[in-house]
Amino acid sequence: MTLTVKTFSSLDEAAAALSSDRRARYLGGGTLVMRALNEGDVSISTVVRANDQALTRIDASGPRITLGAGVTFAKILAERDLGFLHAPARSIGGPAVRNMGTVGGNLFAQNPYGDFTVALLALDATVAVQGTFGARDIGIEELLQSRERQAGALVLSVSCTRPASADAFRYRKVSRIKPKGGSVITLAAHLPIGGGRIAGARIALGSMAPTQIRARAAERALEGCSLDGTTIAAAAAAATEGTSPSDNALGSAWYRCQIVGVHLRRLLSGQE
Amino acid sequence: MAKIPLQFRHNGRDVAIFVDGGTNLLVALRELIGDMTPKFGCGQGGCGTCSVLIDGELHLSCLTLAEIVSGRSVETLDGMKQGPNLHPLQRAFADNFAAQCGYCTPGMLMAAKALLDRNPWPSRAEVVEAISGNICRCTGYEPIINAILAASGGRASG
Numbered sequence: 001m002t003l004t005v006k007t008f009s010s011l012d013e014a015a016a017a018l019s020s021d022r023r024a025r026y027l028g029g030g031t032l033v034m035r036a037l038n039e040g041d042v043s044i045s046t047v048v049r050a051n052d053q054a055l056t057r058i059d060a061s062g063p064r065i066t067l068g069a070g071v072t073f074a075k076i077l078a079e080r081d082l083g084f085l086h087a088p089a090r091s092i093g094g095p096a097v098r099n100m101g102t103v104g105g106n107l108f109a110q111n112p113y114g115d116f117t118v119a120l121l122a123l124d125a126t127v128a129v130q131g132t133f134g135a136r137d138i139g140i141e142e143l144l145q146s147r148e149r150q151a152g153a154l155v156l157s158v159s160c161t162r163p164a165s166a167d168a169f170r171y172r173k174v175s176r177i178k179p180k181g182g183s184v185i186t187l188a189a190h191l192p193i194g195g196g197r198i199a200g201a202r203i204a205l206g207s208m209a210p211t212q213i214r215a216r217a218a219e220r221a222l223e224g225c226s227l228d229g230t231t232i233a234a235a236a237a238a239a240t241e242g243t244s245p246s247d248n249a250l251g252s253a254w255y256r257c258q259i260v261g262v263h264l265r266r267l268l269s270g271q272e
Numbered sequence: 273m274a275k276i277p278l279q280f281r282h283n284g285r286d287v288a289i290f291v292d293g294g295t296n297l298l299v300a301l302r303e304l305i306g307d308m309t310p311k312f313g314c315g316q317g318g319c320g321t322c323s324v325l326i327d328g329e330l331h332l333s334c335l336t337l338a339e340i341v342s343g344r345s346v347e348t349l350d351g352m353k354q355g356p357n358l359h360p361l362q363r364a365f366a367d368n369f370a371a372q373c374g375y376c377t378p379g380m381l382m383a384a385k386a387l388l389d390r391n392p393w394p395s396r397a398e399v400v401e402a403i404s405g406n407i408c409r410c411t412g413y414e415p416i417i418n419a420i421l422a423a424s425g426g427r428a429s430g
Contacts, residue, residue, distance in 0.1 A: 002292045003294030005276070005294060005337065005339055007339070027337060030337060030340075031317050031335055034334070034335040034336065034337060035317060035335060037294060037296075038296065038316065038334060038335075039315070047294065047337070093405055094320060094383075094403075094405015094406065095330050095387075095401070095402060095404070096317075096320060096323055096330040096331055096383070096405050099330055099331055100317075100331055100332065100335060
């Protein structure tokens with residue numbers, strides 16, 4: 001099948017081309033769109049690309065970091081100032097996929113992929129998108145909830161606040177094949193602590209619902225408490241609340257529900 | 273629909289071809305240039321047998337839009353041997369029985385080359401990580417890991 005490939009130097013033009021054609025898809029690293037084309041997805045008739053350098057820019061100097069949507073996972077791993085994101089970046093694919101896959105594309109990766117987005121959800125990231133009505137910032141939760149309707153919007157960048165300490169952000173991916181492989185479940189936790197108590201906990205889960213979700217009941221169990229055994233047990237017991245996992249080749253929905261609390265307990269306890 | 277002209281460097285040699293819109297690099301290499309060393313495996317980025325180096329970086333050619341390599345350098349297994357001599361990695365694969373059916377071998381060798389080009393003395397863990405995107409259903413991986421480690425120890429330049 002012959003596609004139309006449109007490459008633009010300006011983000012405005014790329015966004016306009018994307019939003020004006022329902023059958024257009026943005027091509028970042030290729031790991032999603034080219035895969036769909038190889039599988040014979042005839043719903044895509046136009047591929048839109050943009051060369052603007054802003055898409056590959058990393059600003060990691062301050063307390064709030066910004067990653068251009070075209071930043072690859074290999075680039076994140078090469079950036080010392082982004083150490084807190086190295087574990088999620090390293091958990092994705094093999095070296096070739098990390099050289100190709102991008103932060104922006106990961107927002108649209110379906111289960112059992114999209115692990116980096118789990119980390120961004122725990123970090124309460126903001127996503128800058130450009131659509132028909134200009135550029136705007138939206139919360140990552142809102143983007144994920146409306147992901148199917150966002151295909152016409154061009155993701156420009158993702159930003160989040162750097163965790164206060166290395167211990168305040170934790171990430172764990174459970175897969176059958178190591179070091180790479182699709183996710184059985186993926187967990188990330190941001191645990192800001194003030195005066196010995198957790199304030200503003202965010203727990204994010206991957207492969208536990210059609211999109212990445214927050215484990216709000218587990219967050220409530222942690223809020224205002226110290227991170228001790230009792231609190232961790234309460235959070236682990238609440239881990240499945242609000243989840244709706246599916247069966248796939250990597251694990252059944254039942255299995256995922258059985259293990260998510262176990263892995264959340266290990267994550268919060270700092271166990272390997 | 274009009275074909276798209278595409279020029280890039282293929283194993284040190286300038287090539288110019290015409291591709292259909294949406295053609296992936298693997299198809300361009302195999303069907304338009306005649307370089308049959310990158311293999312088609314899964315077409316999904318899961319097996320790694322189509323791996324090539326683009327400007328020295330490991331990429332999956334089946335997931336790469338051919339137009340993206342315009343003006344860039346693409347290396348495949350076909351360019352690895354040096355005249356009549358095997359590349360040290362190829363020699364190590366032969367010496368260590370690192371190929372059985374051989375279908376994964378082009379991708380394994382390119383992944384290994386990407387590693388050794390930036391890290392000539394990798395640890396075993398780094399070798400395992402470097403080939404973690406490449407599937408082999410014959411060898412059990414151990415001979416491949418041993419071959420890469422052997423090549424890293426006794427490797428000539430290049």
